[in-house]
Amino acid sequence: MTWAHPEGWLSQALHPSLTVIVITIAIALAVPLFLHFVLFRSSSSRTLPSFLIVGPSGAGKTSLLTLFERGSPATTHTSQTPLTVEAALPVTTTAASNRYRSSHDPSSKEHKIFLLVDTPGHGKLRHHAFENITSPQHLKGIVFLVDAANLSTGAGGPTDAGLREAAEYLHDILLMLQKRAMGTKKVPEMPLLIAANKQDLFTALPAPLVKAALEAEITKVRESRSKGLLDSGIGMGDSDMAEEKEWLGEGGEGKFEFAQMEDVGVSVTIAGGSVLGGEGPEVGKWWDWIAESL
Known part of the structure; x- marks a missing residue:
């Protein structure tokens, strides 16, 4: 047929x-x-890249979150639980992954969307931040927000306490990232931005002095922590790797510098800005850092 x-x-x-x-x-x-x-x-359900916002209480983390999400900061209160929002790069800022894409390529817009995860800064609630670091979900970077007007060193005044709190929190995060990088499983590099907020205030330290103050205070924290480990016998085994995991940086001795973290794949950047400036927010450098990390 x-x-x-x-x-x-x-x-x-x-x-x-x-x-x-x-x-x-x-x-x-x-x-x-x-x-x-x-x-x-299947394509739309793909998990978006995320950035973790951490720092001491009162630094302005939630205000920064609302600023990045809505374009203007909102009135906030002390956070008790983590908060995740979806944000997008400004149209004037180009993500590093899109730098060589054509402006007419529709796929270039996909990488501009990301998630921001705000975590409480209170000492008893910082486990939320630590959980996001140990079990990251497409984590592209960490923003450590500090109140630059609360870091000036004095003669035992309240600013000393602010600097100490920020340094201890940052020390713990860097140590956690160091342990994560030195584990058996290879992990990607993790950029960290120290965002020196409230630069509009007269008493705020500029970014270079914020860097110097935090490095000096972390050196003190590392020395006291190392002494405590030696007194308790922790880290005194035969393995040098075990000691390096317990002590931040190069063996826990000498002056600590953020540059030491590059050996474990953690690049630290310090940039000043202001979320609630008198003449409006000044966060351009922070946006640029996020764009470089996307």
């Missing part, structure tokens, strides 16, 4: 029978549904 015969399959397929019509309608409906539920849903 040839294809041109009245009973042939091609003739039957082109014949306006009820079976042919039903099959055609089913195919016409099934193909778009397949493309939508299988291809579109």
Whole structure:
């Protein structure tokens, strides 16, 4: 039986029978549904890159979160639980992954969307931040926000306490990142931004002095922690690797510098800015850092 015969399959397929019509309608409906539920849903459910915002209480973390999300900071209160929002780079800022893409490439816009995770700064609630570091979900970087007006060293005054608190918290985060990098499983590099907030205030330290103050105070924290470990006998085994995991930086001795963290894949950047400036927010350097990390 040839294809041109009245009973042939091609003739039957082109014949306006009820079976042919039903099959055609089913195919016409099934193909778009397949493309939508299988291809579109699978691509849209891809987890977005995220950035973790940490720092002591009162540094302005939640205000920064709302600023990045809405374009303007909102009135906030002390956070008790983590908060995750979706944000996008400003149209004037280009992500590093899009730098060499054509402006007409629609896929270039996909990488501008990211998640911001705000964590409480109170000492008893910092485990939320630590959990996000030990079990990151597409974590691209960490923003450590500090109140630059609360870091000036004095003669035992309240600013000493602010500097000590910030240094201890930052020490713990850096030590956690060091342990994570020196584990058995290879992990990607982790950039960390120290965002010196409230630069609009007269008493705020500029970014270079924030860097020097934190390095000097972390040196003191590391010395006291190392002494405590030696007194308790922790880290005194035969393995040098075990000691390095317990002591931040180069063996816990000498002056600590953020540059030491590059050996474990942690690049530290310090940049000043202001979330609630008198003349408006000044966070351009922070946006640039996020763009470089995307």
